[in-house]
Each structure stands twice: as C-alpha cells, then as structure tokens.
Amino acid sequence: MRVNPYLFYNGNCEEALSYYQQELGAKIEAKMPYGDGPADMPVPPDWKSKLTHASLTIDGEVLMASDAMPGDYHPPQGFAVVLQAENPADAERRFKALADGGTVRMPFGKTFFSSGFGMCVDRFGIPWMVDSPMEEM
16 A cells, blocks of 8 residues: 655646656656546636646655646645655755745754754645754764
C-alpha cells in the first residue's frame, strides 16, 4: 500500500509541475488534460487544456495533482508537503526555490531538531516544510 498526497490547483497545475521540474528536479510521470476525458464530461471549453490528473516524482517520492474544476478550488490548509534533503545546502536551495514568489512562514535555518528547516507556501498556494535532518554524532 502507498499513501500519496494529491494536490489541487486553481488552474495553474501545469505551470506548477513545470516549476517543480525546473527547480526541484521533479520528473513529470503523467499529465491528462480534461479535454482527453469523455465527451459528455461537463467541462467548460476554456478548461479543456487544464489537467484532470497528473503525477510527478521528486527524488522517487510520488505527488499527484490536478486543476480543481472552476468553483471547486479551495486554498490548501491543515497540511504541508514535506521535502527532506540529506544535505542542508541542498535543502536550503530547494526551500529558496519554493519560497520564491510565495510566502515564508518560517525562514530556513538550523533548529534544535534539524540541521536546516523552513516553512513556506509556494507561488501556487501549496504549503511546504523543507527539512535536513540532524547529522548523527
């Protein structure tokens, strides 16, 4: 059994996937636009190119995503996607990329539980926590 986050976007899913691909090294595994669905699926004409389903991997971990149908989008709350990097410099680089154009909730830095940790909401509205675990002594 696997548990994977499924992220909903407000019409900018493809842009988000491209950004994650460029900045995080994500690999886009699948993209299915609404226009490829059944002809009787009630989709506004200007929504046909939006994504009904997509999946990507970041360092082997799977995220799934889609554009919420018009009127169905709600900003994410009550969770965060956690990105863990063994190297604190890599974690900080990834944090800066995710925070660029978004909102920093906790600046990246060393904490009592991590060699580097930060929290942000990216430019697409997705909350992230970026962590680099403490090195073993």
